[in-house]
Amino acid sequence: MDHILQIGDSFIEQNTIFSELILELKQSFSNNNVIVPLRHHHDFPNPEVSADSTLLLMPAWNPSKIAGVKIVTVSPENSQFGLPSIQGTYIYFDALKGTVKAIMEAKSLTVKRTAAASALASSYLSRKDSKSMLMIGTGALSINLIKAHASVRPIENVFIWGRNFKKAEAIAKELKNEKFNVYPIKTIEEKISEVDIVSCATLSKTPLVLGAYLKSGQHLDLVGAYKPDMREADDDTIKKASIFIDTFQGGLKESGDIVIPLKNGTLQEKDIKADLFQLCSNQKSGRQNKDEITFFKSVGHSLEDLTAATYYYNKFKND
Structure with a gap:
């Protein structure tokens, strides 16, 4: 052997x-x-x-x-x-x-490939001139998501929020030598309406990304909520955004961010624009204009x- x-x-x-x-x-x-x-x-x-x-x-x-x-x-x-x-x-x-x-x-x-998949989606879905990012969550994925997104877009300022402010401060300190600035914040609301990219990687069962705070042209990258009873974005977000998923195989079944809106009628399966297979093979296109709000849901794929x-x-x- x-x-x-x-x-x-x-x-x-x-x-x-x-x-x-x-x-x-x-x-x-x-x-x-x-x-x-x-x-x-x-x-x-x-x-x-x-x-x-x-x-x-x-x-x-x-x-x-x-x-x-x-x-x-x-x-x-x-x-x-x-x-x-x-x-x-x-x-x-x-x-x-x-x-x-x-x-x-x-x-x-897992965290490297997950972050890379989010950045791959961002390369199709976020505005090319995206300069600012809000990272919601302070787990193992957060640093990787920040670095991955910054590898495909000219990120200058990153704001990070977590339930434990000290963890957000620690991540900002760990990233102090990167080419972008990182600032810990105490509330999501203080920055979510200003940034170009919102990335969310949490174990929350209730939405943290609320459609009421979104602005035109943003890209949303939702990585947590890996079970059907968990979600990171509310129905108002679904109504405002163009929806993309990593794969139809898992995306339609595994996360409450998609499953719950499908069940309550906020989202129809036909409304989902594309998955990564379709985007990467040029079967479907990503962002259509600078004002569109794009929403990417990742559940992971083998x-x-x-x-x-x-x-x-x-x-x-x-x-």
Whole structure:
């Protein structure tokens, strides 16, 4: 058996160039050579913290070439243990022989590919002159989303809000040497009406992005709310925006940001403009004009994981 590579979070953190990863994702979504079953999604109780955790199994394969499966748990109460909510492993296979090529820690792989997918969508949906951004949420994704968006747009000022202001301050401090300025803020309302891009990555069950505060020309990037009873944007936002999703396969079923408006009649499936497959293959177009409010909902897709795993595997092999 070939030696199985062990690729840890530290390698992934130190060897990510978002412009490269975004391009790899764009090529994967445009080629559509990878077979991706609907991911397994299992909630299980954790009475000790009075909250459910979620087990996700996300397989994908490019026949006779590569395959992989991500095994992830999402535990919303992990902050009380000083741990990220997302934990997991990625197993990377030779699809022809079935041998394991590598085992990767999934935490950094997940946040990097998620941020890169959001930035890929932004490259089609946000205004090219977008200079300001509001980041809602202070979890592991926030820094990555900020950096990824800044890699595709000329971001100058970033405002960050979280339920814990000290976390927002810490992120601003961590990003102090970037080419953009970062400012922690105490309320969402004080900046949401001013910025060009709003990115939201939270575990909120109630909307934080309210349509009443939006202005024409904004782009909304919604990454959290990964279950049907969770949402980050209200119905008023849905009514005002042009809706795009990462994939129809998962986007129509998994997040309350889409599921709830579909159920209550605020949104019709035919109103959803396109997914990343259609945008990247030029089957559908993105932003139509400078005044349009665009809305991108991401729930994650195994194609993104397999693409990212291949990207890091090749970097590790060539290191």
